[in-house]
Amino acid sequence: MKADICDALRADISARLDGELDERSSVAVGDHLETCASCRAYERDLRRVRSALRVQSAESVPDLSDSIMAQVRSEQVRFAHRREWRAGARIAAVAAVVAALMVLATSLPFSERQPQSASASQIIEQVRTAAQDLSTYRASFSIVERGFPAQVDQRRFSAQVVFQAPERFRLKVRDLTTYPDPRWPANDVDLIAGPNRWWIEQPHTCPVEVLLECSVPQGTSERTVVARQPFDGTSTLPTDIIVPLETLASSGNFEVLERGRIADRQAIRVQMAFKEALPLVTALQPAGLWRSFHPLDPVDIWLDEQTWFPLRFEVRAGTARGRSSWARMERYDDRAGATLLEVRARRFAPDPIGRRVFSVPKDGTIRSGEFDEVAEPGKRWLQPNYVAGLDPHRFGRTGDNRWVMSWSSGMTWLKLTGTTSSDPVLPASAEEVRLDNGGWAYYQPATETLKRRVEVNAGDRHLYLESNLSRAELLAVASSLEMNGERLPRDIARTKKSTVRRLDIVTVADIGFVKEPAELPDGYRPSAAVLSKSKTSGKSITVYYRGLEAEYDGDGIRVSHSPSIKTIVPTSETSQLYDLDGVEARWLLNRGQLEWIDDGVYRSVTVPSGDLATAYLIARSLR
Amino acid sequence: MHEPHPQVVAKARRGDPVAFESLVHSFQGDVWRLCFHLLGNSAMADDVTQDAFVRAFRFLHRYRGDSKFSTWLFSIARNCALDEVRRNQRRRKVTDIIEAQPERAPVRTELGIEVREAVTSLPLQLREPLVMIDILGQSYAEVAETMGIPVGTVKSRVHRARDTVARVLTDEIQEGNHES
Missing domain, CATH: 2.60.120 (Jelly Rolls)
Known part of the structure; x- marks a missing residue:
C-alpha cells in the first residue's frame, strides 16, 4: 500500500525539485518525505542527477560567434532584397531645451501663398500638393528625449537634414548629452543617400551599464548599399521630417486643435496617436538607440501653415488602458502627461544644395541592391x-x-x-x-x-x-495596366489533416458563430477572412481588419472566432485577466491578444504593439 | 534564463548584425548544449548550432514576441537538431557516426561522463525535456510550448528521464564497487 503511495508521489517529488508543484501538493510531498526513508533516498538520487547535469552545463563550450556571423553576413547579402532593414530603432527624440526657433522667413517656399484653411481633409490635400512641389530643403532641429536610460535625466541632440527630391538625403544627428560614464557611446548617427548608393554610420554598441546583455565592443558601425533600387524601403529616406506626407495624408486620424503663431510663423497644431505619427517622430532616428513610445501616446505637431514643414512636435506619456504594464515591460518609469520627446526646428529653408553634399561614402559592410x-x-x-x-x-x-x-x-x-x-x-x-x-x-x-x-x-x-x-x-x-489580374485560388494551404481557405469578405458575416465588431479604430475595415479547419483543432475563422492607407505599428487587427475551442488553456506567458462585461477575458501582453469564451464560442482580438485599450474596445463591441 | 533586452531583439529583427551578434554571444552556449545533448556529438553540435543561428537570423522578422526570445530560439535549435537526427537516421545510425568521429571532451569529471552517457542513451522524447529543464533551466510551460505537448506530459517525461538516469548511475556505481 505504502509502495503505491510512493509510486504515485514520485513524479511530484521530481517536479518539486524544479519548483513546479503547487503549494498544497508541495506541502503534501514534504510531509510524506519526512516519514518515508525510501522516498528520501529517491529524492537524493534525483537531486544528484539534476545537479550533475547542472555542473556539466557549466563546462566550456566552443565560441562559434565568428563563423556564425560570417554566415549571417553572407546570408544578409543574399537575402538583402527581402529584408526590411531599417537601421534605426523604433522611436526617439532629441532636442535642446531652450531651442529658440530661428526661421529664415525670407527664403520660404510658397511664401506668396495665402494662409490655408485648417480642416483635416483640406490639410491632407494641401500636404499632398506641397509634397509634389518640393524640390530642395535644408533644416536643423533640436531634440530632447526623456525617460531613457534611467540613469540619465534627459538626452539632448542636434539634427541637420538636407534633401533634394526625389532620392538625395542627408541626416546628421549629434548627441549632446553628458553621460554618467564617458565610456557610454554617443548616439551619433550619419546617413547619406543618393539615387544609387546609401550609407549609414551609427554607434556600434549600447551602454553596457543599461543593457547588461550588450556585450559587443564599442565603436561605430557603417553600412553601405550600392546598386540601390529606386525607393528601396530597406535603405530608408525619412522625408516626413521635411513634409509629413505619410503622417498626415495616410492616416487622416488627427485632430486639428488650434491655429496660432510660433516664432513668427502662422502655425496649425494637430494631435494624433503615436502609432499614426510614427513616420514623423522616428524620421530623425533612422539608426542608433532611442526610447520607444506606446502606440496611443499623444503627439502634438505644430505645422507651418504655408509650407507644412513641422515646426515643432512633442510626444507625451498617455493614459491609455494597459500603458502602465507596457511601460513596465519596456522598463520605463513615465509619469502620465510628461513630455517624453520634444523636437523643435531651429531653421529651415529651400536653399539650393550642391551635389557634393550628397557624396555617398562606400565604407563598412557593403551590400548590393x-x-x-x-x-x-x-x-x-x-x-x-x-x-x-x-x-x-x-x-x-x-x-x-x-x-x-x-x-x-x-x-x-x-x-x-x-x-x-x-x-x-x-x-x-x-x-x-x-x-x-x-x-x-x-x-x-x-x-x-x-x-x-x-x-x-x-x-x-x-x-x-x-x-x-x-x-x-x-x-x-x-x-490602367494592360493586364487583367486573376483571382488567387481560394485554398491557401491544404493537407490531409487541415485546410486554410480564403473566404469572401462580404459573406463572412452570414456565418452563424462570427460576430462583427461594432467598434473599430478610425480608418479600419474588414480586408480579408480566412477559414482554418483541422482534425485536431476544429474550425476557426479569422477576420482581418486593416487600415485603409497605412499601419505603422503592425499588420492590422485580427479577430478570430472558433466554436471548437471550449477552454482557455493555461499559459506561461505574461497575462492579465480583465472583466469583459461579466465574462473573464485574458490579455496576453506579448502577443497583444485579448481572448475569452462567449456562449460556447472562443473569440480573440489581436492588435498591434500591445494596445490593450483598442483590443478592449473591440472586444466589448463583440459581446 | 536571462532574456535579452527588447530593444536588442528589436534591432536584430531589423537586420542589425551588431545586435544579432550580441544575441549570439548571449545564447550560443545554451544552444550548443541543447544541440550537443540531442545529438550526442560535439562536431555535429557545432554545425547545428551555426545552422540554428543562421536560420534564426533569417526568420527573426517573424518573431513577434509571442513567446520569450530564448524559447523561440531553442525551438529553432531543436528543429535543426531533430532534422539532423532524422537525416542521420536515414543515412546510418547516429551511434555509428559518434564512434566514427573524433570527440572533443567537454566533460571532465567521471561522474560527468557517466551522466552524459546516461543522458545520451535516453530515448529522444525523454532526453529533450530533461536537457531543456536541467541544462537550459527552462520552465515546464516553456518546454511544453517548444515541444507542443501538455505541461503534465513534460512533468511525467522529465521524471521518467531522471528516474532512468538515476538507475543507470546507481547500477554503474554498484558494478564499480563489485569490480573494486
Missing part, C-alpha cells in the same frame, strides 16, 4: 497607362531578373516591379480588390518601411506596385 540601371524601359516591360502625373525617374533590372520602373515628382513616387519567374507570396490579410478594368488586385496599406502596395497576377506574370500615392490613386494606376 543588384540593380542594373538602364536608360529606357525594355520593350516588353508592361507599364501602366496612368502614372498620376509623375515623371519618369529610374529604370532597370534586378539580380533576380525582375524589371523595375519608377516615376516621381517632389517627394511623391511610384515604383513597378515585374517578374515572370516566381509565384506571388501574399499574406492572407491582403485585401482583394476588383479594379475598374474588371481584373483582380491585392492591396496592402503602408507599413513602417514599405509604402502602399498592389499586386496584380496573370498567368506567369506578376506585377507589384508600391507608392506613397493614396490608395485610390494607386488602384487607378493598377487599373
Whole structure:
C-alpha cells in the first residue's frame, strides 16, 4: 500500500525539485518525505542527477560567434532584397531645451501663398500638393528625449537634414548629452543617400551599464548599399521630417486643435496617436538607440501653415488602458502627461544644395541592391497607362531578373516591379480588390518601411506596385495596366489533416458563430477572412481588419472566432485577466491578444504593439 | 534564463548584425548544449548550432514576441537538431557516426561522463525535456510550448528521464564497487 503511495508521489517529488508543484501538493510531498526513508533516498538520487547535469552545463563550450556571423553576413547579402532593414530603432527624440526657433522667413517656399484653411481633409490635400512641389530643403532641429536610460535625466541632440527630391538625403544627428560614464557611446548617427548608393554610420554598441546583455565592443558601425533600387524601403529616406506626407495624408486620424503663431510663423497644431505619427517622430532616428513610445501616446505637431514643414512636435506619456504594464515591460518609469520627446526646428529653408553634399561614402559592410540601371524601359516591360502625373525617374533590372520602373515628382513616387519567374507570396490579410478594368488586385496599406502596395497576377506574370500615392490613386494606376489580374485560388494551404481557405469578405458575416465588431479604430475595415479547419483543432475563422492607407505599428487587427475551442488553456506567458462585461477575458501582453469564451464560442482580438485599450474596445463591441 | 533586452531583439529583427551578434554571444552556449545533448556529438553540435543561428537570423522578422526570445530560439535549435537526427537516421545510425568521429571532451569529471552517457542513451522524447529543464533551466510551460505537448506530459517525461538516469548511475556505481 505504502509502495503505491510512493509510486504515485514520485513524479511530484521530481517536479518539486524544479519548483513546479503547487503549494498544497508541495506541502503534501514534504510531509510524506519526512516519514518515508525510501522516498528520501529517491529524492537524493534525483537531486544528484539534476545537479550533475547542472555542473556539466557549466563546462566550456566552443565560441562559434565568428563563423556564425560570417554566415549571417553572407546570408544578409543574399537575402538583402527581402529584408526590411531599417537601421534605426523604433522611436526617439532629441532636442535642446531652450531651442529658440530661428526661421529664415525670407527664403520660404510658397511664401506668396495665402494662409490655408485648417480642416483635416483640406490639410491632407494641401500636404499632398506641397509634397509634389518640393524640390530642395535644408533644416536643423533640436531634440530632447526623456525617460531613457534611467540613469540619465534627459538626452539632448542636434539634427541637420538636407534633401533634394526625389532620392538625395542627408541626416546628421549629434548627441549632446553628458553621460554618467564617458565610456557610454554617443548616439551619433550619419546617413547619406543618393539615387544609387546609401550609407549609414551609427554607434556600434549600447551602454553596457543599461543593457547588461550588450556585450559587443564599442565603436561605430557603417553600412553601405550600392546598386540601390529606386525607393528601396530597406535603405530608408525619412522625408516626413521635411513634409509629413505619410503622417498626415495616410492616416487622416488627427485632430486639428488650434491655429496660432510660433516664432513668427502662422502655425496649425494637430494631435494624433503615436502609432499614426510614427513616420514623423522616428524620421530623425533612422539608426542608433532611442526610447520607444506606446502606440496611443499623444503627439502634438505644430505645422507651418504655408509650407507644412513641422515646426515643432512633442510626444507625451498617455493614459491609455494597459500603458502602465507596457511601460513596465519596456522598463520605463513615465509619469502620465510628461513630455517624453520634444523636437523643435531651429531653421529651415529651400536653399539650393550642391551635389557634393550628397557624396555617398562606400565604407563598412557593403551590400548590393543588384540593380542594373538602364536608360529606357525594355520593350516588353508592361507599364501602366496612368502614372498620376509623375515623371519618369529610374529604370532597370534586378539580380533576380525582375524589371523595375519608377516615376516621381517632389517627394511623391511610384515604383513597378515585374517578374515572370516566381509565384506571388501574399499574406492572407491582403485585401482583394476588383479594379475598374474588371481584373483582380491585392492591396496592402503602408507599413513602417514599405509604402502602399498592389499586386496584380496573370498567368506567369506578376506585377507589384508600391507608392506613397493614396490608395485610390494607386488602384487607378493598377487599373490602367494592360493586364487583367486573376483571382488567387481560394485554398491557401491544404493537407490531409487541415485546410486554410480564403473566404469572401462580404459573406463572412452570414456565418452563424462570427460576430462583427461594432467598434473599430478610425480608418479600419474588414480586408480579408480566412477559414482554418483541422482534425485536431476544429474550425476557426479569422477576420482581418486593416487600415485603409497605412499601419505603422503592425499588420492590422485580427479577430478570430472558433466554436471548437471550449477552454482557455493555461499559459506561461505574461497575462492579465480583465472583466469583459461579466465574462473573464485574458490579455496576453506579448502577443497583444485579448481572448475569452462567449456562449460556447472562443473569440480573440489581436492588435498591434500591445494596445490593450483598442483590443478592449473591440472586444466589448463583440459581446 | 536571462532574456535579452527588447530593444536588442528589436534591432536584430531589423537586420542589425551588431545586435544579432550580441544575441549570439548571449545564447550560443545554451544552444550548443541543447544541440550537443540531442545529438550526442560535439562536431555535429557545432554545425547545428551555426545552422540554428543562421536560420534564426533569417526568420527573426517573424518573431513577434509571442513567446520569450530564448524559447523561440531553442525551438529553432531543436528543429535543426531533430532534422539532423532524422537525416542521420536515414543515412546510418547516429551511434555509428559518434564512434566514427573524433570527440572533443567537454566533460571532465567521471561522474560527468557517466551522466552524459546516461543522458545520451535516453530515448529522444525523454532526453529533450530533461536537457531543456536541467541544462537550459527552462520552465515546464516553456518546454511544453517548444515541444507542443501538455505541461503534465513534460512533468511525467522529465521524471521518467531522471528516474532512468538515476538507475543507470546507481547500477554503474554498484558494478564499480563489485569490480573494486
